[in-house]
Amino acid sequence: MTVQAPAKINIGLHILPKRSDGFHNLESVFTTVNLCDTIQTTLTNQKGVCSVECKEMVLPAENTITASYKAFCVLTGYDGGCNVKVTKRIPSGGGLGGGSSNASSFIQSMNILCGTQLSAVQLNQIAGFVGSDVYFFTNALIAGADPFNGKNFGAYVTGRGENVEQISMPENLNILLVFPGVQVSTKEAYSLADEHGLNCNIFGKSFFEQQLESSSWNLVNDFTVPVVKKFPAIAEALLSLKNCGADYAEMSGSGATVFGVFRNRKNAVEAQKKLSVIWKTVLC
Numbered sequence: 194m195t196v197q198a199p200a201k202i203n204i205g206l207h208i209l210p211k212r213s214d215g216f217h218n219l220e221s222v223f224t225t226v227n228l229c230d231t232i233q234t235t236l237t238n239q240k241g242v243c244s245v246e247c248k249e250m251v252l253p254a255e256n257t258i259t260a261s262y263k264a265f266c267v268l269t270g271y272d273g274g275c276n277v278k279v280t281k282r283i284p285s286g287g288g289l290g291g292g293s294s295n296a297s298s299f300i301q302s303m304n305i306l307c308g309t310q311l312s313a314v315q316l317n318q319i320a321g322f323v324g325s326d327v328y329f330f331t332n333a334l335i336a337g338a339d340p341f342n343g344k345n346f347g348a349y350v351t352g353r354g355e356n357v358e359q360i361s362m363p364e365n366l367n368i369l370l371v372f373p374g375v376q377v378s379t380k381e382a383y384s385l386a387d388e389h390g391l392n393c394n395i396f397g398k399s400f401f402e403q404q405l406e407s408s409s410w411n412l413v414n415d416f417t418v419p420v421v422k423k424f425p426a427i428a429e430a431l432l433s434l435k436n437c438g439a440d441y442a443e444m445s446g447s448g449a450t451v452f453g454v455f456r457n458r459k460n461a462v463e464a465q466k467k468l469s470v471i472w473k474t475v476l477c
Contacts, residue, residue, distance in 0.1 A: 194306055197229040198298035199340045200289035201329065202368065202445040202452050205404065205412025207396055208386050216325070216353040217383060222401050222412070223329045224347040224362050226477040227340035228370060230295055231280035234302040239274035241266075249281035257296035257323055264322040265300060269309045286376030288416075288446030293326035300327075301334050317355070325354030332357040340477075349398045358398065363405055367461035368477040369453045370445075371434060371468055373426040382416050382447030389419035410441045410454075417444045427451060430472060437464035 201223050209218035237244075243262035245252055258277055265271060277299060283291030300319050304311045311319075313335050320327035329350055336359060338346035347362035392415070404412050421428040427444060430451045434442040438460050439453030455461035465476045 194235075194302045195231060195233045196298045196302055197341065198232050198283075198291075198294040198330070199225040199333070199338065200228040200283045200291060200294065201225050201326070201333075202289065202370075202450075203414060204410070204441075204443070204454075205401060206414040206416060206446065208383075208391055208415040209395065210391055210393060211387070212353070218352055219354070220349070220351045220395060220397075220401075222347060222360065222405065223350050223357075225330075225333050225338050225340050225345045226368055226370070227345075228283055228289070228475050228477060229340065230283050230291060230298075232295055232298045232302065233278040233280075234299060234306060235276045236306055237274040237276055240272050242274035243277065244274075245277045245279060247279040247281055249279075250285060252279070257292040257327070258299050260323045261296040261300045261319060261327075262303070264319040265303050268315060268319060269307065269311070271303070271307055271309070275303065284372055284376075284450065286378060286448075287372060287450040288377070288444065288448045289370075289450055290326040290330065290446065293324050294330045296320075296323045296327050297330035297334060300331070321355065328354045329357055332359070349401055360398070360402060360405075365456070367455040367458050369434065369439070369455065369461050369465055369468070370475040370477065371430045371451050371453070372473045373424070373430040373449050373451065374472065375424050375426050375449045377420055377424060377448040379447045382420055385419035385423060386416055391415065412441075412443070414443050414445075416447050420444065420448045424449060430468075433468055433471070434464065437467055439464065 206221040333346035434453035441454040
């Protein structure tokens, strides 16, 4: 079975102090975009073996797909093996949720291939064992997200990521992704944010929805200021997007990918032509 695993961006991201379990609470608007990895899953007779192949990058032996496989086997009792071929287009360490999206798409492929008919609750149960962003991608797939055909999934996400409430996203957004050429680990980004200081106030779903409905967005990513201080290339990419006329520009997640939102497609195309001379870009 071959499926597409979409990336996501964060339009505004608010980090709250660390919880007793070591995770931070957050609130953010997530939306899928049509930059996707390809996940090809084949069942095998090798009991207890999940082999993962990826030509574009070296994956660690223990990764989000192997973690998903173990959780799937525990929940369903499946004891067969599988081979997974990953074609990477979503950069690692880019704040786009590539590993989490791969995991979610793999879980749902296994569910179909094995005929296990897992419920939404069970799919989210597996997501909880793998990673915080897997919840969002799991709900996006359940809702029928299909970024290639203009069916992006937007949600207001809270908690460590487990609370996913679908919201309406503005239509006809042209999103230009820019990759500054640096990688930022999530662990390091949270450490930098903690050192910088966090705002304990929760803004709420209505605040984000009102911002998205307005003509000028004022949503910030709490990771941006502390991360940019250590990685100035990100600041340079953000400034370039703004200078190219982006209606809104921010960093996605914990970085390092930045994006510009253009309501005019022509302006987005012109910005891509200019910025592609310096950085790798993708227009969604």
